[in-house]
Amino acid sequence: xxxxxxxxxxxxxxxxxxxxxxxxxxxxxxxxxxxxxxxxxxxxxxxxxxxxxxxxxxxxxxxxxxxxxxxxxxxxxxxxxxxxxxxxxxxxxxxxxxxxxxxxxxxxxxxxxxxxxxxxxxxxxxxxxxxxxxxxxxxxxxxxxxxxxxxxxxxxxxxxxxxxxxxxxxxxxxxxxxxxxxxxxxxxxxxxxxxxxxxxxxxxxxxxxxxxxxxxxxxxxxxxxxxxxxxxxxxxxxxxxxxxxxxxxxxxxxxxxxxxxxxxxxxxxxxxxxxxxxxxxxxxxxxxxxxxxxxxxxxxxxxxxxxxxxxxxxxxxxxxxxxxxxxxxxxxxxxxxxxxxxxxxxxxxxxxxxxxxxxxxxxxxxxxxxxxxxxxxxxxxxxxxxxxxxxxxxxxxxxxxxxxxxxxxxxxxxxxxxxxxxxxxxxxxxxxxxxxxxxxxxxxxxxxxxxxxxxxxxxxxxxxxxxxxxxx
Amino acid sequence: xxxxxxxxxxxxxxxxxxxxxxxxxxxxxxxxxxxxxxxxxxxxxxxxxxxxxxxxxxxxxxxxxxxxxxxxxxxxxxxxxxxxxxxxxxxxxxxxxxxxxxxxxxxxxxxxxxxxxxxxxxxxxxxxxxxxxxxxxxxxxxxxxxxxxxxxxxxxxxxxxxxxxxxxxxxxxxxxxxxxxxxxxxxxxxxxxxxxxxxxxxxxxxxxxxxxxxxxxxxxxxxxxxxxxxxxxxxxxxxxxxxxxxxxxxxxxxxxxxxxxxxxxxxxxxxxxxxxxxxxxxxxxxxxxxxxxxxxxxxxxxxxxxxxxxxxxxxxxxxxxxxxxxxxxxxxxxxxxxxxxxxxxxxxxxxxxxxxxxxxxxxxxxxxxxxxxxxxxxxxxxxxxxxxxxxxxxxxxxxxxxxxxxxxxxxxxxxxxxxxxxxxxxxxxxxxxxxxxxxxxxxxxxxxxxxxxxxxxxxxxxxxxxxxxxxx
Numbered sequence: 040x041x042x043x044x045x046x047x048x049x050x051x052x053x054x055x056x057x058x059x060x061x062x063x064x065x066x067x068x069x070x071x072x073x074x075x076x077x078x079x080x081x082x083x084x085x086x087x088x089x090x091x092x093x094x095x096x097x098x099x100x101x102x103x104x105x106x107x108x109x110x111x112x113x114x115x116x117x118x119x120x121x122x123x124x125x126x127x128x129x130x131x132x133x134x135x136x137x138x139x140x141x142x143x144x145x146x147x148x149x150x151x152x153x154x155x156x157x158x159x160x161x162x163x164x165x166x167x168x169x170x171x172x173x174x175x176x177x178x179x180x181x182x183x184x185x186x187x188x189x190x191x192x193x194x195x196x197x198x199x200x201x202x203x204x205x206x207x208x209x210x211x212x213x214x215x216x217x218x219x220x221x222x223x224x225x226x227x228x229x230x231x232x233x234x235x236x237x238x239x240x241x242x243x244x245x246x247x248x249x250x251x252x253x254x255x256x257x258x259x260x261x262x263x264x265x266x267x268x269x270x271x272x273x274x275x276x277x278x279x280x281x282x283x284x285x286x287x288x289x290x291x292x293x294x295x296x297x298x299x300x301x302x303x304x305x306x307x308x309x310x311x312x313x314x315x316x317x318x319x320x321x322x323x324x325x326x327x328x329x330x331x332x333x334x335x336x337x338x339x340x341x342x343x344x345x346x347x348x349x350x351x352x353x354x355x356x357x358x359x360x361x362x363x364x365x366x367x368x369x370x371x372x373x374x375x376x377x378x379x380x381x382x383x384x385x386x387x388x389x390x391x392x393x394x395x396x397x398x399x400x401x402x403x404x405x406x407x408x409x410x411x412x413x414x415x416x417x418x419x420x421x422x423x424x425x426x427x428x429x430x431x432x433x434x435x436x437x438x439x440x441x442x443x444x445x446x447x448x449x450x451x452x453x454x455x456x457x458x459x460x461x462x463x464x465x466x467x468x469x470x471x472x473x474x475x476x477x478x479x480x481x482x483x484x485x486x487x488x489x490x491x492x493x494x495x496x497x498x499x500x501x502x503x504x505x506x507x508x509x510x511x
Numbered sequence: 512x513x514x515x516x517x518x519x520x521x522x523x524x525x526x527x528x529x530x531x532x533x534x535x536x537x538x539x540x541x542x543x544x545x546x547x548x549x550x551x552x553x554x555x556x557x558x559x560x561x562x563x564x565x566x567x568x569x570x571x572x573x574x575x576x577x578x579x580x581x582x583x584x585x586x587x588x589x590x591x592x593x594x595x596x597x598x599x600x601x602x603x604x605x606x607x608x609x610x611x612x613x614x615x616x617x618x619x620x621x622x623x624x625x626x627x628x629x630x631x632x633x634x635x636x637x638x639x640x641x642x643x644x645x646x647x648x649x650x651x652x653x654x655x656x657x658x659x660x661x662x663x664x665x666x667x668x669x670x671x672x673x674x675x676x677x678x679x680x681x682x683x684x685x686x687x688x689x690x691x692x693x694x695x696x697x698x699x700x701x702x703x704x705x706x707x708x709x710x711x712x713x714x715x716x717x718x719x720x721x722x723x724x725x726x727x728x729x730x731x732x733x734x735x736x737x738x739x740x741x742x743x744x745x746x747x748x749x750x751x752x753x754x755x756x757x758x759x760x761x762x763x764x765x766x767x768x769x770x771x772x773x774x775x776x777x778x779x780x781x782x783x784x785x786x787x788x789x790x791x792x793x794x795x796x797x798x799x800x801x802x803x804x805x806x807x808x809x810x811x812x813x814x815x816x817x818x819x820x821x822x823x824x825x826x827x828x829x830x831x832x833x834x835x836x837x838x839x840x841x842x843x844x845x846x847x848x849x850x851x852x853x854x855x856x857x858x859x860x861x862x863x864x865x866x867x868x869x870x871x872x873x874x875x876x877x878x879x880x881x882x883x884x885x886x887x888x889x890x891x892x893x894x895x896x897x898x899x900x901x902x903x904x905x906x907x908x909x910x911x912x913x914x915x916x917x918x919x920x921x922x923x924x925x926x927x928x929x930x931x932x933x934x935x936x937x938x939x940x941x942x943x944x945x946x947x948x949x950x951x952x953x954x955x956x957x958x959x960x961x962x963x964x965x966x967x968x969x970x971x972x973x974x975x976x977x978x979x980x981x982x983x
Contacts, residue, residue, distance in 0.1 A: 040597040040869055045525070045532065045597040046529040049601060050525055055608075057514040070619070081624075083628070086868055090868045092601075102621075103621045104621075106624065108619050108620075118612075126512040128517070128607050132524055135607075136528035138594075138600070145541075147580050147582075156553045177853055177855075179854075184852060201706065202708065203704045228675070229829075229852065231675045232677065233678060234672045340610065340857055341853075359696065359697050362945075372546045380656060383652075383813060396562045397561060397564060402561050
């Protein structure tokens with residue numbers, strides 16, 4: 040495709056996206072297509088000859104869009120928000136259009152330096168000290184894997200350049216909350232610790248990790264000849280946005296030399312609000328943090344920022360230095376390939392840089408405060424309605440909700456909860472995530488899509504009540 | 512940013528990219544800015560108030576662009592090509608603009624199904640049997656890490672759900688060629704094998720892994736009580752595009768139960784040409800393959816396709832299943848979060864789908880054949896010029912070159928080689944990658960940028976001769 044064709048189709052695509060975003064609220068939120076139905080409409084073999092872009096764009100409209108659940112919809116309350124603010128989208132467009140890569144600083148200096156500047160802006164925005172250095176990874180899953188590998192290497196005296204974790208004298212142990220994200224558990228298994236060496240620490244009534252239980256688990260492992268290696272604390276768990284007490288956890292960790300990784304993938308965005316920072320009090324005692332601007336904050340996916348206190352350690356674990364990647368300035372620059380797993384890196388910082396500049400810190404703060412206020416409004420509405428319960432504290436913008444009609448309990452209540460949530464999702468009116476809490480199904484309402492105003496939350500609440508009534 | 516502002520600035524950005532691509536050949540290829548000079552031009556703190564997009568776009572032009580090395584430039588001959596074909600760029604724009612995520616099939620059915628279809632198209636294009644299933648990862652570094660973790664888990668009987676690799680009875684060993692990519696070595700270390708358990712197998716005169724040396728190394732490890740686990744073969748190594756003999760390697764691996772991972776990150780694209788497929792003869796005997804359409808083929812970065820024969824094994828190693836990610840159709844669909852490390856996934860397939868449709872298989876084949884012919888032309892030109900040598904076979908589009916003036920050898924020759932390559936790169940006329948081969952510096956010329964025609968290769972050859980003469 041030459042630049043003039045790109046210009047023509049690019050303008051059409053921009054208009055299409057502008058129209059899509061302007062009208063997304065009119066679409067059913069969740070796709071209800073059957074498994075295999077999209078695939079069945081596409082040719083099973085690639086085209087030998089070039090096709091027209093008209094044909095491609097027409098298939099997008101006719102075949103693909105009905106197969107999408109619309110994450111940018113104002114009544115999307117599922118999972119956590121994944122906001123692609125349109126200014127950030129443009130930043131990503133610039134990155135893809137330029138098509139430059141950061142294999143090393145030298146291979147595109149601005150790519151590295153804008154990433155340094157932008158992750159440092161974000162550091163200041165969330166109130167971290169200048170002891171922290173940031174780098175953009177794809178997702179929190181990867182950031183947490185990097186963190187646990189770094190923990191493994193610190194605890195084992197850099198086993199990777201010797202016999203590996205297969206040759207450690209005493210097995211290394213990782214501690215996670217029973218409410219930690221599934222990716223943390225996955226990271227520990229991929230890093231080679233093994234399920235037998237991942238301790239699930241119990242939580243308190245507010246679903247936060249219990250420091251006393253952590254201390255006890257550590258003592259037990261030490262007494263049994265194992266070596267405590269890392270603890271993962273969460274600021275804003277996935278099920279309920281519970282906040283683990285980082286200060287006390289870091290205190291215990293320090294005593295025994297454990298690495299403290301903080302998963303603030305979701306709630307880290309809220310730290311741009313000074314009034315929320317008490318939620319991660321003690322954060323300066325951590326070794327690494329992951330914070331996803333591609334969630335609530337609005338950076339186009341994927342943009343997960345990983346902060347470390349000891350960047351030299353990270354580089355020592357991750358670095359490679361083949362001749363074809365060396366340059367004369369290596370001693371004076373950051374080579375971000377040594378800050379994570381992939382060698383090739385997009386110019387990802389642009390989408391964060393565009394976002395922060397176009398919105399300003401105050402603009403971002405205003406939007407997050409709107410969402411927190413909407414969550415508090417919904418909490419009050421639910422709590423004042425008989426039969427409805429909010430099941431966990433609401434420190435931010437996610438509510439765990441159940442409707443408990445008289446006489447329904449146990450599995451019957453589970454079936455009822457799943458039925459009304461499913462009916463609501465299938466109606467296309469709104470999108471919620473059913474999940475379990477203490478072994479029972481409930482419904483998560485995660486407020487914070489870009490377009491979600493009070494009226495949409497009010498509409499959701501009506502729709503929830505209708506769906507629940509309909510499922511009885 | 513509202514949709515109308517997006518429309519206005521989006522059109523401006525499309526025009527900017529169209530102009531950039533049309534005029535990129537007029538720019539110096541490599542940036543020569545000093546370390547820290549981009550950072551110094553940017554505010555050290557984030558803006559409190561929203562800034563205008565005019566200010567942002569003006570900074571892009573004035574501050575960022577001078578700090579870029581232009582990978583899409585017709586005289587970019589560095590590393591390997593990283594082609595962002597403009598049709599593929601539009602596919603990525605659609606993905607970012609839609610802002611949908613694939614946490615599960617249900618969370619956006621089309622995202623998963625287009626990925627299934629498109630990776631299957633590519634499978635057919637490169638002549639693999641239908642025993643292979645594909646998934647898009649970010650980079651080959653990640654794909655190779657996934658491969659070695661899968662190998663580790665097969666060899667250890669799923670140690671990850673037990674004591675992990677720290678509890679294996681005999682240490683697991685990985686075999687790689689001395690010319691394997693640095694990311695393979697890094698993957699083995701991150702997966703926990705440890706340097707002591709990564710064997711570097713010697714290569715033959717064409718820089719291909721020697722099966723006899725592999726067999727010998729395996730025998731030695733078995734005799735010493737260690738357990739051979741995986742071998743990584745490369746189709747198209749980074750230094751010279753050497754091709755390891757996959758058939759014989761797979762034969763030895765089968766005998767001892769090793770996992771065979773094939774790194775065809777670069778040369779995999781060439782397999783769309785039937786005349787090139789002899790280069791990976793025996794490929795059906797492998798367990799996993801990585802192939803990067805974001806290199807020569809033209810998919811916008813990042814798009815690394817990972818193929819496996821035993822998808823069930825991959826899912827068993829990578830899967831997580833928390834309640835908030837479950838859906839009623841899980842038994843009937845692919846949940847691609849279980850096919851790799853990250854949970855969140857972009858709609859990456861769009862950029863590959865747009866590329867293949869807009870170019871057609873024949874269009875892609877024509878371009879790759881053009882590049883191979885250009886490489887053969889340059890090889891002949893160099894070989895017929897006194898003092899110049901092509902140092903390795905040229906099976907594809909990359910040449911390893913040295914100018915060896917009479918009387919220059921050893922370190923003096925190294926300094927001379929680095930001097931003329933550096934002078935050429937700094938001139939902005941073309942971009943080459945200096946690297947070492949058998950301990951001596953040489954210059955890699957990797958042909959295959961989208962815009963590179965014969966005239967640019969001719970221009971490069973003149974510039975090389977001028978630079979070499981100037982450095983004497």
